[in-house]
Amino acid sequence: MTKPASQVLILCSDIMFSSQITGAARQCEYTFCTVLSTRQALAQLDDSIRQVLLVDLNQPSLNWDQLKSIHQEHPTLVSIAFGPHVDVEKLEAARAAGCTEVMPRSRFSAQLAQILQAALTEEV
Structure with missing residues (x-):
């Protein structure tokens, strides 16, 4: 089996929303992996390929x-955090933790691909 050139890591336990993300990844022909914790995400990181970490703030x-670790x-990992636009505290915490981009869930969903x-x- 050949190593993928890029991968989407999905940190999201919401099954319905996670299926929307995996559907978009499939449509774009990206491999993906769903993880349920930051510890699992860390175990899947591979600096030899281009990865994006999608972080559901819920x-x-x-x-x-x-x-943050x-x-x-x-440092080259691209991470995109998304959550309710009204949860300013979590959106700010994601920025403080070093997420590359932080956005409301509605924008993330509408522009996913x-x-x-x-x-x-x-x-990079």
Whole structure:
């Protein structure tokens, strides 16, 4: 089996929303992996391929310290956090943890395919 050139890591336990993300990844022909914790995400990171980490800010097992460590240990990792636009505290916490981009869930959902393509095709 050959190694993928890029991969979408999905940190989201919402089955319905996660299926929307995996559908967009399939449509764009990206491989993907769903993880349920920042610890699992860390185990899947591979600096030899282009990866994007999608972080659902409603994820119950979200560990902010581990998320910050992920960004420190993998500085080229593109990470996109999304959550309710009214949850300003979580959106700010994601920025403080080092997420590359933070956006309301509605924008993320509406522009999902474009967001994935931009994250996985930009030069590091």
